[in-house]
């Protein structure tokens with residue numbers, strides 16, 4: 001098969017490939033789309049209708065109905081919002097909702113070299129029928145006979161000029177939910193909402209993951225003015241408010257602190273606090289500072305878990321508690337509590353008895369196994385969390401930070417250990433001559449004679465080849481260890 005170069009250039013050059021609507025299409029693209037969508041009206045658009053416009057947010061909803069309880073509507077909102085929706089009634093609980101969001105098709109054009117034709121990729125919109133139980137994500141229901149409709153005029157179920165346009169028809173729609181649609185009412189209550197910006201379900205799936213709204217509001221419509229005797233009435237979006245009244249002064253801004261709060265405390269704990277705690281022990285050799293940082297981290301972890309449990313109740317994707325993020329998160333928080341208790345018990349035992357608790361096994365696990373595992377898995381879990389929360393774009397910022405943090409901390413510890421080993425090697429070098437007085441007024445360690453180290457039994461042979469961390473905790477002088485808050489007077493001897 002021979003592909004001409006011009007074909008390749010055209011394909012690459014014209015393909016804009018964006019999933020996200022806030023990146024506008026090219027002018028060539030616009031020209032073509034306009035030509036494509038501005039088709040002349042095929043049916044008349046004179047059915048009785050009501051239109052609600054919330055100009056400040058550029059939200060529009062037009063509805064018409066017939067006496068059989070069938071409805072047709074069109075709605076539009078800026079595509080920067082994660083989703084937009086209208087529901088029946090004056091509150092979420094019991095509402096029948098029509099939710100719209102971008103379907104994730106990339107915008108662009110593509111030259112088909114086989115047929116020598118230009119293919120236009122239309123960024124589409126998904127229209128999802130949902131039922132709501134209250135203050136949580138409404139659930140998709142296949143019992144609602146909602147389908148997309150072709151309005152007589154205007155954009156047909158698509159993105160255009162920074163807006164999403166969608167039209168639907170719902171058969172026998174008036175009594176599908178507790179909040180009914182009364183076609184004889186002159187003040188039928190409705191609610192509407194706009195999803196948070198940057199959280200795009202970007203899917204054709206009808207149960208696409210919604211993130212809590214940024215704004216919600218209430219309006220009423222005079223349904224008697226929008227209902228006729230029968231027949232099919234696909235309706236276009238009208239641009240003048242008609243027979244509709246906003247309830248309240250304005251739309252309500254939803255202040256959701258739990259979601260950003262959960263992400264903030266968890267990322268703060270894992271990206272900043274726990275690494276500082278580790279560095280304060282490995283570099284500064286300051287146990288007290290280590291305990292302080294790890295205690296702050298644990299408190300943040302517990303606050304994060306509490307907000308995580310609340311968020312779990314809000315979303316369909318989380319309410320069964322079966323996602324990797326939630327399960328790993330819960331295990332991490334349990335391990336974190338275990339780490340803290342283990343570290344604390346070891347420390348208390350050590351202060352009282354001058355030797356490690358249970359031969360140093362728990363603290364070995366604390367330092368060498370559970371510590372690094374909790375840190376690294378926690379960092380990975382945050383990235384999984386952003387994906388889970390329909391916010392994968394945050395990973396473009398978070399993941400590089402996490403990688404830099406892991407590399408920088410490992411390098412600092414590694415370099416510090418090399419320097420310490422070199423200094424220790426120099427101290428034992430016979431060329432230097434007889435033992436020198438210790439700097440900072442310290443005493444040189446007594447020779448390990450028959451009485452063993454510092455007057456204690458020699459270390460068992462099993463420890464001869466053990467690591468720096470466990471030897472240090474086993475071969476301890478019999479005098480009191482320095483207090484944890486005392487200023488260091490000399491660097492600790494390296495073993």
Ligand code: HEM
Nearest residue numbers: 085086087091092135136137191192193210211212216314
């Ligand atoms: C992920 C999806 C959603 C979640 C997690 C959610 C959650 C919530 C929460 C927690 C509140 C209480 C807010 C407060 O006390 O300030 C609320 C209120 C409200 N929501 Fe939603 N909501 C979602 C989707 C929707 C949709 C699709 C609509 C509109 C069709 C909507 C309309 C409203 C309205 C009008 C209120 C105030 C009236 C009421 O208390 O029911 N919500 N929502």
Ligand code: HEM
Nearest residue numbers: 259263266305308311312318329330378382385386389391
């Ligand atoms: C008890 C354990 C945990 C539970 C129950 C839990 C629950 C949740 C839930 C339900 C979400 C989704 C919120 C949404 O869809 O908008 C979420 C998001 C998230 N979680 Fe967790 N989580 C837990 C532990 C953790 C841990 C240990 C970390 C980090 C180390 C973490 C970091 C995150 C992040 C970064 C997000 C994204 C939040 C956003 O974008 O606003 N979570 N978590």
